[in-house]
Amino acid sequence: MFPKRIVHAPSPLISKAALQIAYDSGKLSRPIKCRINWPNTIQGRIKINSRDKTIFTCNESIRNYNIIENIVLKELIRTIYSIVFKRMDTTNLEKYDYFEEWKELKGIVSEIMRKNVYIFRVDDSKVTNRMIQKALSHQNSLYRYAAKLLLTYREIMKARYDREMLQ
Structure with a gap:
């Protein structure tokens, strides 16, 4: 998932x-x-x-805090927040048992966006592909993972994907 x-x-x-x-x-x-x-x-x-x-x-x-890696990480978290809270209508799914885990995930995303001072201090900047590529080569796995996921998301939104990417 x-x-x-x-x-x-x-x-x-x-x-x-x-x-x-x-x-x-x-x-x-x-x-x-x-x-x-x-x-x-x-x-x-x-x-x-x-x-x-x-x-x-x-x-x-x-x-x-406005280093490229933090800007990429914040963009990924904003994207997740947008998907989970704005784009997805989950009212029909809330009655099912498996949706309990989603409620927990929504709470985590909301807390990160509203209360995490490290994310809050990073400016909202436009993230370019070059910034993502730089974050992909960072020594910290958090930034590499965030850049990889943001790049994957952008490729899916452009309808450029293969079977391996979707799994």
């Missing part, structure tokens, strides 16, 4: 989503919330001959 494999595989791993940390070193004259680079602060004060004790040079880390 296609969506079942998707939902159960990445859900516990999403909390380990990668992020890119960039370090920015610059002079600050505002409240400091970063690590002060004392050698650069002293050199900077000497260069400008300043007695102003409120100027510091800091190494500020900037967290960026």
